[in-house]
Amino acid sequence: MAARTDVFQSPDYFLVDELLTEEQKLIRESVRNYVKKEISPIIEDYAQRAEFPQQIVKQLGDLGCFGPTVPVEYGGGGLDGGGGLDYISYGLMMQELERGDSGVRSTASVQGSLVMFPIYAYGSEAQRKKFLPKLASGEWLGCFGLTEPNHGSDPSSMLTNFKDAGDHVILNGAKMWISNSPFSQVAVVWAKNESGDIQGLIVERGMEGFTTPTTHGKWSLRASSTGELVFDNVKVPKENIFPNVKGLKGPLGCLTKARYGIAWGVIGAAMDCYDTALRYSKEREQFGKPIGGFQLQQKKLAEMITEITKAQLLNWRLGVLMSEGRATPQQVSMAKRNACEVATNICRDARQMLGGMGITGEYPVMRHMMNLESVITYEGTHDIHLLITGMDVTGLNAFK
Numbered sequence: 001m002a003a004r005t006d007v008f009q010s011p012d013y014f015l016v017d018e019l020l021t022e023e024q025k026l027i028r029e030s031v032r033n034y035v036k037k038e039i040s041p042i043i044e045d046y047a048q049r050a051e052f053p054q055q056i057v058k059q060l061g062d063l064g065c066f067g068p069t070v071p072v073e074y075g076g077g078g079l080d081g082g083g084g085l086d087y088i089s090y091g092l093m094m095q096e097l098e099r100g101d102s103g104v105r106s107t108a109s110v111q112g113s114l115v116m117f118p119i120y121a122y123g124s125e126a127q128r129k130k131f132l133p134k135l136a137s138g139e140w141l142g143c144f145g146l147t148e149p150n151h152g153s154d155p156s157s158m159l160t161n162f163k164d165a166g167d168h169v170i171l172n173g174a175k176m177w178i179s180n181s182p183f184s185q186v187a188v189v190w191a192k193n194e195s196g197d198i199q200g201l202i203v204e205r206g207m208e209g210f211t212t213p214t215t216h217g218k219w220s221l222r223a224s225s226t227g228e229l230v231f232d233n234v235k236v237p238k239e240n241i242f243p244n245v246k247g248l249k250g251p252l253g254c255l256t257k258a259r260y261g262i263a264w265g266v267i268g269a270a271m272d273c274y275d276t277a278l279r280y281s282k283e284r285e286q287f288g289k290p291i292g293g294f295q296l297q298q299k300k301l302a303e304m305i306t307e308i309t310k311a312q313l314l315n316w317r318l319g320v321l322m323s324e325g326r327a328t329p330q331q332v333s334m335a336k337r338n339a340c341e342v343a344t345n346i347c348r349d350a351r352q353m354l355g356g357m358g359i360t361g362e363y364p365v366m367r368h369m370m371n372l373e374s375v376i377t378y379e380g381t382h383d384i385h386l387l388i389t390g391m392d393v394t395g396l397n398a399f400k
């Protein structure tokens with residue numbers, strides 16, 4: 001397939017740019033330029049072949065997209081350790097990456113929020129020094145193992161477990177649907193100890209009994225690699241266990257960071273679909289005039305830009321609250337859920353506006369649309385985030 005020329009123009013209907021600092025705009029520009037140069041020309045081809053573009057790992061490391069939340073001394077951007085990036089910059093990075101492809105943003109989200117952040121927040125100083133710089137630079141790729149074959153939305157019932165064996169523990173069990181697992185050097189794994197408490201362990205490639213089979217046959221996130229983590233009596237040194245967290249709050253704390261990035265990211269995909277549909281509607285003629293001149297197509301475009309604008313403002317406000325340390329996980333849930341819903345609808349409408357061309361790889365729309373079917377499901381399904389909001393406003397638990 002011929003490389004696509006990326007002519008994206010970012011919609012900004014309510015002049016949200018005026019709310020951004022010069023530094024935030026510079027960071028966005030550098031990631032946007034990277035996507036135009038390195039992602040847009042190749043991503044359709046990788047997605048069609050269901051292949052992970054491994055070169056992006058080093059590129060994203062060089063660009064500073066991996067550890068925005070960890071302090072500069074460990075190779076990160078300094079979000080949570082003082083000095084450096086703010087959460088709006090982090091959000092803008094994710095928006096621009098997902099404008100390219102949800103799989104590319106997933107790689108950055110997993111590495112930064114689900115692997116580096118827990119090692120920094122819950123790990124020992126030795127673990128931080130050993131793993132963080134190599135993960136920040138993209139020399140190593142990491143993955144996050146929470147979901148199991150029989151326990152997705154209800155991770156507290158997980159079966160993966162470890163038993164004490166002197167200077168190490170013996171880990172058994174399996175994780176499923178793990179982004180990047182087939183290419184990862186390290187896996188942050190959540191498992192139960194002998195008392196039934198959830199703890200985090202860093203499992204390294206090469207440990208005996210540890211395998212990462214690839215998941216085949218996905219129609220979504222095809223340019224992202226997904227696999228299992230299988231533990232068959234794996235000896236994990238005790239020094240690889242996180243000393244500073246126990247219980248579900250460990251994995252949930254990381255997921256709040258990653259879900260924040262998704263709220264921004266999917267709006268990037270929606271912006272790409274809107275921009276594509278708008279341009280197409282002015283160029284494509286039927287019944288003697290551009291299809292953009294018909295009311296039915298204008299309704300779609302008007303609703304798209306309305307929802308994009310609302311989500312941009314919600315994300316911006318959430319970014320301010322995150323930077324001030326005032327955002328709640330429930331607010332993040334609302335933003336993730338809303339953004340996924342509007343982005344999914346926008347991509348579906350854009351696909352229809354492109355008619356038959358909408359199903360081809362000539363345009364990015366169908367790829368975004370299919371990708372978002374994963375994003376609306378992972379890191380808490382659409383239903384689960386609704387239940388979180390429902391519980392927050394009523395004080396009543398409808399999960400069980």
Ligand SMILES: Cc1cc2nc3c(=O)[nH]c(=O)nc-3n(C[C@H](O)[C@H](O)[C@H](O)COP(=O)(O)OP(=O)(O)OC[C@H]3O[C@@H](n4cnc5c(N)ncnc54)[C@H](O)[C@@H]3O)c2cc1C
Pocket residue numbers: 110143144145146147150151152153154176177178179180220221226374377378379380381382383384387398399400
């Ligand atoms: C491409 C991809 C990449 C992923 N990457 C990772 C990763 O890197 N690491 C990781 O750990 N996981 C990952 N996941 C897993 C993802 O987080 C889970 O798929 C998700 O949490 C849902 O779990 P499940 O698939 O088991 O669905 P289930 O939990 O079985 O849910 C099935 C349906 O039941 C609904 N449901 C469940 N409970 C309730 C309830 N109480 N009330 C009402 N409805 C309910 C759900 O909303 C859903 O519609 C990934 C998934 C995908 C598809």
